[in-house]
Amino acid sequence: MKIPEQYGKITGIKNHLSKTVIVNIQDLHCSPQAQRNIAEIIDFLDKRCKLKALFAEGAYGKVNVSWLDGIKDKDAKNLFIETLIKNATITASEYFVSKSGRSDILFGLEDEEKHKENLARLSYILRSQTQYAAVLKQIKERIDYLNKLRSSRENIKFNRVLSVYKNGKMSSLKFYSLIKKYVERINDPKRKYNDLARIKFSDYPEINSYLLMYKLNSQIDYRVLNLQMQSLISSFKNVLPYKNYRDILDKTKNFSDIPALSQAVAQIDEAMNLNLLKTRKELAEYFKLAQLKANINYAALLSEEKDIAAKIKAAFSNGGEENEISFLSVFYEVFEGYIAGKMTAQDLQYFTENFNKFKRVSLKYSIDGIKELEKDFSVFDAYYKLNEQRNEIFVKNIFKYAAPQCGQLSALDSGDGILDNADEIIAVVTGGYHSFGLIKLLEQKGLSSVVIAPAISENTDAARKSYNEAIKAQGELLKNSLSGGILSQKIFTLTRRNIC
Numbered sequence: 360m361k362i363p364e365q366y367g368k369i370t371g372i373k374n375h376l377s378k379t380v381i382v383n384i385q386d387l388h389c390s391p392q393a394q395r396n397i398a399e400i401i402d403f404l405d406k407r408c409k410l411k412a413l414f415a416e417g418a419y420g421k422v423n424v425s426w427l428d429g430i431k432d433k434d435a436k437n438l439f440i441e442t443l444i445k446n447a448t449i450t451a452s453e454y455f456v457s458k459s460g461r462s463d464i465l466f467g468l469e470d471e472e473k474h475k476e477n478l479a480r481l482s483y484i485l486r487s488q489t490q491y492a493a494v495l496k497q498i499k500e501r502i503d504y505l506n507k508l509r510s511s512r513e514n515i516k517f518n519r520v521l522s523v524y525k526n527g528k529m530s531s532l533k534f535y536s537l538i539k540k541y542v543e544r545i546n547d548p549k550r551k552y553n554d555l556a557r558i559k560f561s562d563y564p565e566i567n568s569y570l571l572m573y574k575l576n577s578q579i580d581y582r583v584l585n586l587q588m589q590s591l592i593s594s595f596k597n598v599l600p601y602k603n604y605r606d607i608l609d610k611t612k613n614f615s616d617i618p619a620l621s622q623a624v625a626q627i628d629e630a631m632n633l634n635l636l637k638t639r640k641e642l643a644e645y646f647k648l649a650q651l652k653a654n655i656n657y658a659a660l661l662s663e664e665k666d667i668a669a670k671i672k673a674a675f676s677n678g679g680e681e682n683e684i685s686f687l688s689v690f691y692e693v694f695e696g697y698i699a700g701k702m703t704a705q706d707l708q709y710f711t712e713n714f715n716k717f718k719r720v721s722l723k724y725s726i727d728g729i730k731e732l733e734k735d736f737s738v739f740d741a742y743y744k745l746n747e748q749r750n751e752i753f754v755k756n757i758f759k760y761a762a763p764q765c766g767q768l769s770a771l772d773s774g775d776g777i778l779d780n781a782d783e784i785i786a787v788v789t790g791g792y793h794s795f796g797l798i799k800l801l802e803q804k805g806l807s808s809v810v811i812a813p814a815i816s817e818n819t820d821a822a823r824k825s826y827n828e829a830i831k832a833q834g835e836l837l838k839n840s841l842s843g844g845i846l847s848q849k850i851f852t853l854t855r856r857n858i859c
Contacts, residue, residue, distance in 0.1 A: 361618065361619070361622055362400060362403065362811060363399075363403060363616065363619065364616060364617075364618045364619070364814070365396075365612075365616065365814060366396045366399040366400050366403065366813065366814055367384070367396055367397075367400050367811050367812055367813040367814050368654070368811065368812060368814070369809055369810065369811055370385075370656040370658070370659075370810050370811065370812045371656070371794070371798065371808075371809070371810035372777060372808070372809050372810075373798060373801070373802050373807060373808045374777050374807045375765075375802070375805045375806060375807045376807065377763070377764060377765050377805055377806050377807045378764035378781070378782035378783065379411070379763035379764045379765070379781065379782065379783050379784070379785060379806060379807070380777055380778060380781040380783075380784050380785070380806075380807045380808065380809060381757070381763065381784075381785050381787055381801055381806055381807070381808045381809075382404060382778075382784055382785070382786045382787065382808070382809045382810075382811060383787050383788075383789060383793075383794050383797060383798065383808060383809070383810045383811070384397050384400055384401070384451075384786060384787070384788045384789075384811045384813065385789065385790070385791040385794055385810065385811065385812045385813065386416065386450075386451070386788050386789060386790050386791070386813075387790075387791075387813070387815060388790065390815065391444065391445055391446065392813075392814075392815055393451075393813045393815050394444055394449075394450060394451040394454065395444055395451070395454075396451075396813040396814050396815070397451035397452075397788060397813050398444070398451040398452075398454045398455045398458075400811055400813065401413060401451065401452065401455045401786055401788075402455055402458075402459065404778075404784055404786055405455075405459065405461065407778075408778070408781065408783075408784050410461075410464055410784055410785065410786055411464070411761055411783040411784060411785050412464050412466060412757075412760060412761035412785045412786075413452055413455070413456070413461075413464045413465050413466070413785075413786045413787075413788070414465075414466050414467070414468045414753070414756070414757060414760075414761075414785070414786070414787045414788065415450060415452040415453075415465065415466075415467060415468060415788050416468050416469065416753075416788060416789040416790060416793070417450075417467070417468075417469060417474065418452075418465075418466070418467030418468065418469060419467040419469050419470075419471040419474070420466065420467055420471075421465075421466060421467075421760075422452075422453070422456075422462075422465040422466060422467055423462075424453055424456055424457050424462050424465070425462075427439075427440065427453075427457045428457075437458075440454060440457055440458065450788070451788065452465055452788055453465075466756065466760045466761070467756070468749075468752070468753040468756050468757070468787070468789065469749070469752065469753075469756075470749075470752045470756075473745060473748070473749065473752065474749070476745065477742055477745045477746065477749070480738055480741060480742040480745075481700055481742060483738060484698075484699075484700040484735075484738065484739070484742065485700060487735065488699065491698050491699075491732065494728040494731050494732055495695060495698060495728070497727060497728045498691065498721075498726055498727075498728040498729065499691060501724070501725075501726045501727070501728075502684070502687050502688055502691055502726065505684045505687070505724055506518060506684055506688060509680055509681050509684050510676075510681060510684070510685075511675050511676060511677050511681060513675035514672055514675040514676060514681070514685065517541070517671060517672065517675060518688075520534070520537060521668060531569065532569075532570075532573050535566050535569055535570055535664075536570065538566065538664075538667060538668075538671070539560060539566075539570065541671050542558045542560045542667070542671070543560075545557065545558055545671065545674040545675075546558065557674075558667065558670050558671070558674065563663045563666075563667055564663075565655060565656055565657075565659045565660040565663050566660065566663050566664070566667065568651055568654070568655050569655060569660060571651060572648060572651045572652055572655070575644060575647060575648045575651065576648055578644065579641055579644055579645055579648065580641055583641045584641040584642060584645055587639040587641050587642040588614070588642060590639065591624070591635060591639060591642060592614065594635060595607060595627075598627075598631065598633070599627070607620075607623050610623060611623060617645070617646065617649040618649050618650060620646075621646040621649060621650065624636065624646070656812075657812075658703075658791060658812070662703075662705055665689075665692070668689075669685075669689040672685040672688070672689065673685060683720050683723070683724075684724070686713075686716070686717075686720060687717065687720055687721065687724070687726070690710075690713055690716075690717045693706045693709055693710050694710070694714075694717065697710055697739060697743075698732065698739070700739075700742065702743065703791075703792060703795075704747075704792055704793070704794075704795035704796055705795060707743055707747070746792065746793075747796060749793070750793055750796035750797045750800055751800060753787070753789070753793065753797055754797070754800045754801065754804070757785065757787065761785050763783075763785060763806055764782065764783070765804050765805040765806055777807055777809060778809060781807070791812075794810050798810065
C-alpha cells in the first residue's frame with residue numbers, strides 16, 4: 360500500500376510483525392492544507408483496510424461530532440463542513456468522520472485535566488514572548504560579539520555562510536554543496552584542523568539524498584524523457600486491455616503521479632514478464648528521482664543540518680575559548696526554541712544534557728539575561744516534562760479504547776508490505792513533536808508503526824500564528840475553569856496574571 364504522494368509520504372517504519380499497525384499522522388495545527396491532506400490520508404487508509412480506530416490529539420474520550428449532524432439539509436451540511444475545513448476550524452479527524460459517517464471510531468488521546476494544565480502553561484509562554492524577545496536579543500548580541508572577537512578566520516567565514524542561508528538568501532542546494540566541501544577540507548590530512556573533529560559525511564543520509572536528488576535531476580535529458588514517456592503510454596495502449604489502461608489513468612491521475620506510475624510499471628513488468636524501462640533509461644532515472652524525493656525526511660534533514668554545522672564549527676575552532684563560544688552559538692538556537700515553547704523532542708534531549716553547561720559558560724563570558732528568564736524556567740520545564748508524559752497517556756488510551764494486538768519484539772526493522780499485511784490499522788493524529796517518543800513507546804510494546812507526514816507546500820507561518828492565537832484564547836477560557844488543584848499555585852497565578 361502506497362500513500363498517494365499528493366497527500367503525504369511515509370517518513371518512518373518500525374515493523375515488529377504485530378497484527379495491529381499504528382499509523383501516526385503528523386499534524387500541523389491550524390493549516391487548512393495540512394488538515395485536508397490528513398483527512399485524505401485517513402480516508403485512503405479507511406477505504407483500503409477499514410480503520411479499527413482513529414485517535415486525535417487534544418481530544419478526550421469518545422469524541423462527539425453530533426453537533427454537525429444537527430444540520431439536516433445535506434447540501435447545507437456539506438457546505439458548512441467544507442467551510443470549516445477550509446478555515447481549519449475543525450480538525451482532519453472531525454472532517455473525516457463527519458463526511459464518512461464513521462463517528463464510532465473517533466477517540467481522544469488526552470487526559471483532559473493534564474492537557475488543560477499544559478494549555479494554560481503554553482498560553483502563558485506565548486503571551487510572554489514579547490518580553491522574552493527583548494532578553495533573547497540581548498543574549499544573542501553578546502554571543503555574536505564573542506564570535507567576532509574570538510573566532511578563527513574559517514569560523515568567521517562559516518558564520519557568514521550560515522547567516523546568509525538562514526536569512527533565505529542561499530538555496531538549500533548551494534548550502535549543502537558548500538557543507539560537503541567543508542567536510543572534505545576538514546578531513547583532508549594535509550590540512551591542520553582539529554583532529555578530534557573529523558566528520559563522516561555518510562552519517563548524514565538525508566543531506567546525501569538531497570544532493571543526489573539534484574545530481575540526478577541535472578543528468579536527466581528532459582527532451583528524451585518526454586519522448587520516452589509518450590512511448591511508454593503507447594506501450595500501455597498496445598499491451599493492456601482497455602479497462603486496465605483506464606485503471607492506470609485513474610490511479611496515476613493521467614500519468615501525473617510519478618510514484619504511482621512507477622509502481623504501475625513494476626506491476627505490469629512482473630505480471631506480463633515485460634521490461635518496459637530497459638530501453639527507456641531517462642524514464643528509469645526519473646522514477647528513481649521521484650522515489651528519492653518522496654523518501655526524504657525533511658524533519659531529519661533539518662536535524663542533520665544543525666548537527667553537521669556544529670561539527671564544522673568545532674573542527675574550525677582553535678580550541679579552548681573558541682570551542683566554548685562555538686558551543687554557546689549552537690546551544691542558543693535550541694534555547695530560543697525552548698523559550699518559544701516549540702522545541703522538538705530531539706532538541707529537548709540535547710537541551711537537557713547541556714543546559715547546565717550553557718549556564719556555566721554564559722556566566723564565564725558575562726552573558727546577561729539568563730537570570731531574567733530564570734523565574735519562568737519552572738514553567739518551561741513543567742510544560743516539556745508533561746509533553747513527554749502525554750506520550751505515555753496517548754499509548755494508555757490507545758490500549759484502553761482500541762486494544763491493539765502486539766507482535767514480536769525481536770522482529771527485523773523491515774517495512775515491506777507492513778500496511779498490506781496488517782490485520783488491523785489504527786490511525787493516530789498528533790503533532791510532529793510526539794512522534795519520536797510515541798513510536799519508542801509503541802516499539803517497547805512490540806507494536807508495528809508507520810509515520811506519515813502530510814504534503815504541505817504553502818507557507819506555514821499563518822498556520823503557526825493562528826495556532827498561537829487559538830492557544831491564547833483557550834487560555835482565556837481556562838482561567839475560569841481550572842481549579843481544584845489542577846495547576847500548581849504558581850502556574851495558576853502566572854496564568855491568571857497574563858490572561859486576565
